[in-house]
Amino acid sequence: MTAALPIRQVEKPWGKDVLPAPFKAPEGARIGEIWFEPPAGLPDLLVKYIFTSEKLSVQVHPTDAQTEAKGLGRQGKEECWLIVDAEPGATLGIGFDAPIGADKMREASLDGSIEELMTWHEVVPGDFFYIPANTVHAIGVGVSLIEVQQNSDITYRLYDYGRPRELHLDDGMAVAKGEVYDLAHWHKRVPVEGSAVLVDGPLFLLDQVHGRPTAEIAARYPDALLIIPREGMFTVAGDSIAPGGCALAKSLDLVEFPEDGVCLLARACAG
Template sequence: MSALLPTRMVSKPWGRTALPVPFSAPDGERIGEIWFEPPPALDTLLVKYIFTSEALSVQVHPSDVQTLTAGLGRQGKEECWLVIAAESGARLGIGFRKPLGAEAMRAAALDGSIEQLMVWHTVAPGDFFYIPAGTVHAIGAGVTLVEVQQNSTITYRLYDYGRPRELHLDAGIAVAVGEPYPAHLYRHVPAEGAARLVEGPHFRLDRLDGAPDAATAARYAGAPLLVIPLGGEAEIGCRSVKGGGCALAENLDAVAFSGHCLIAQPSR
């Protein structure tokens, strides 16, 4: 059941015409995201690389409960980001400096001041953020990151720097949490060593440095998982998976790890 996942390049107005190795953009296209198509065995998870040359919109995603209530099915979206590279001064905007009510948020979205009301984190490689549903957020220019998320495409844009794209103020403000971002959802992952990144209601995520320890192996045992090499590689059966790839493995025992890899799996 192991397999390399097909990739999809997604053009974005804030993307890049030159991508970091091992990726390459088609001539003249601004590629903002590379998606790994979710396999049927793990279709609740989506893994992406994101590359920015300009800031993304200020946006928010709903929860499973909110989408079910709205009749949209189980399409909520919680996500997390691991920064891989960042230009000097690159930032991520997450949450607000102080509590913000719905009408104040609407006014700030309409006049553009919402950007100044958010908290902006200057980032470096290894910075990790978990983004719960309802968190107002924006990825700034000059960032390369890996995103692991619930497999949902529902994004409500609140502000888009004047780009001619649709905004979703009613839907977005209805699900947005007008509060500061909880500090415990951020951490810096050291350059060396393994790290448990997420053990949440929707998925788990770990960064390995070589083979997993016994506790990590027990958490992932007996179920399929996704393998995302970073600075290392993985052998799954007779198949080698290197940086820039993502693969499905039928279980952890089928994988031999070398160097830094992410592993992800839906929560059970």
């Protein structure tokens, strides 16, 4: 069984026909997402790339506790974004400029002013943002990013710029926090080279590794994990994995790390 995860290219009207290296869109296609099918050995995490030529909808996700309370099982969604490419002036909308109540948020969602009330953060490659559940967010134009998330497809859409898609205002207002995003706590600048802890739980772990993992990082990954190459060719259980791919390793011992390679390591936490 190959270690490399199957790749699914997803066409979206808001996607891009010219993708950052090493990706290439098929002729005439606008690729919005590249998904790596979650492996049976690590089903709780989903890794994907997102590429935008238009603003994505303003949305919010519930917590595990909120979906369990609705009888949906553990379907909460927390996620994080690492910017890999950005056009000049590209932004992410996360949280609000000032606290906002549920009634005002609903009204702003209906009349479109929610976009103006949100905080839009200008981004460059290497920006990293953790997005807790209940955080109102949107991805702007000209952004390419890696998303690592809880493997859930529950999204409550609050505003969609007049596109003819369903909104989920009752469900969204029940979980959305009209708060200012804690940039100092949830944002990091990730160097092109060097190792760094990006997410330290409680739902999943994510680390950038340059060369071989340090003992401290290796201790965080005692069993199955995902390998997401950024620079250099990696070998996982005998399979070569290049940047733009993702692989399941049953243990770190089965991964050959190039001396100058850079990759992300990820695993879900027990829960």
